[in-house]
Amino acid sequence: MLLKQLIELYDILDSSTASGAAVKDYLCGVNENADVTVYELKGARGKTDMIRIRVSGTNGKSAGKDAPTMGILGRLGGLGARPERLGFVSDGDGALVALAVAAKLLDMQKKGDYLDGDVVISTHICPNAPTQPHKPVAFMGSPVDMAQVNKEEVNGELDAILSVDTTKGNRIINHRGFAVSPTVKEGYILKVSDDLLDLMQITTGKHPQVFALSLQDITPYGNDVYHLNSILQPSTATDAPVVGVAITTETAVPGCATGASHITDLEEAARFMLEAAKAFGRGECRLYDEEEYGRLRKLYGSMKRFQTLDGKEAQ
Template identity: 65%
Template sequence: MIVKEILDIYEILDSAYVNGEKVADYLRSIGGNCEISVSKLEGKGGKSTDVIKVMIPGSNGKSKGGSAPTIGLLGRLGGLGARPERIGFVSDGDGALTVLAAAAKLLKMQREGDLLEGDVLVSTHVCPDAPTLPHKPVSFMNSPVSMQQMNQSEVDGSVDAILSVDTTKGNRIMNHKGFSISPTVKDGYILKVSEDLLGIMEITTGQAPKVFALSMQDITPYGNDLYHLNSILQPSTATDVPVVGVAITTETTVPGCATGATNLMSIDEAGRFVLEVAKEYTKGTCGFYDQEEYQRIQKLYGSMSHLRTFGNKKE
């Protein structure tokens, strides 16, 4: 379990004064071998956020000259808080909480002699006072910076696959408490759901796996005036590696700016899932997609990479 790590990270993030360096100091205090960087992103209107990246090397990772694949664990969110409009940690912060707790657990594992084979890159951002955004059926959290800025900062070119973890409660598509995964998205294609990921989900939850539906709109960039479920698959617009969304869910529609909505057990389930995927993916025993079938679909129907762009501007 990663309950202790979740509680420790939550106590740091649930503050009007939190910033990236405070999170980095906690992770460094755990010990172990890692590289942690914090950079500030400036948005319009004087708003900003701290992007934090944690590189945890594997025993045969590329950072050491090895050949094991690298996985990215990306915490997607608008902000951790909506101050001064709302006081406290908002539902939208669950993605950051999940991946940072996973990073803490990986560092503790490393300290105790349990190294993954490949590198793990954990990335998210820390903002306690993000704006809100009107959205139906419930309000979203907005971001202090643009989606293009976030993708450029969070989506690292060194990773071979990405799990994008995001609160996804403000909808009527998912109606259970826990988490769901998406089909694999790669370079504009929505591919079939990974059987390997379904198997890991069954093991970590002890229940039948849950998969959420995607539309073509969901894998196009923000800013094109099309509907998006939320930003969970936005990383797929900035890379051609396979991306799978890990959506933290509820039975009811919950606004992203709601406080008091974070569920410890849901975060623990999602966190254990991403850890187990990281273990299996980096040692080559978990695939995000069927490579032969992907090559065939491209041969039959061509590239879909234009869906990662803003498309035809001549309207």
């Protein structure tokens, strides 16, 4: 259970003075050996605190071994929309869930339970982000550009990525809880991971929920085409497989709405990602079929042009 971590972190993040430093202090209080990095990132519309937590595995790369590294990225524009809205907004759920997973992993290590592979958790802390128009409901904006965040969060050390984001402002998903996306890799939308579906069934005790993707959703922001939201933006900046973990509702809820976070939904999503990280480091959870992906590449070539703004691959 991650209810404790979610409640404690919510109390820190639901504040006009929420900061990366406050979150770091909390995580170091959970485990004094926590590896937490916080720094300021400035954009055209303001600034935010980037936070990155590395939880080392017994057979992970940080130990000089070869267990794969899972990245868990909390996607959001901001935790709050002050002064327009007072309080924690729905859009902040991604950061809250990712940080709760980090806190749980650090607590597990303090109690003697270590995963096989490294897990890297990253998000940003901004209590006063702008809003922006979007149909059917308003989006949260961000003080920094998506490309800036991708550059900070996505790098070659991550062998797979789970991107968790509030995904309520649409009519694509009509289920309250969370849903996963098909795996996205280098411009290809691949089949849904059976291993993740198995874990979703186990952790929720219900049938798994999968949300639809369009090709537009896996292209970079800034190309003037429709995007469901930013949940698959990490896929534009990496060769690693990326799966979106969407916090969902039955009705369309604005990202800038306050009072719209459901702790039981957040806990289910966090627990699912924790189990996925455990299994991935052990080599028991594949996000895609490497052999089939190789055949797709052989038959249809590279799709990396969909990771670019202009449709042109780097030579």
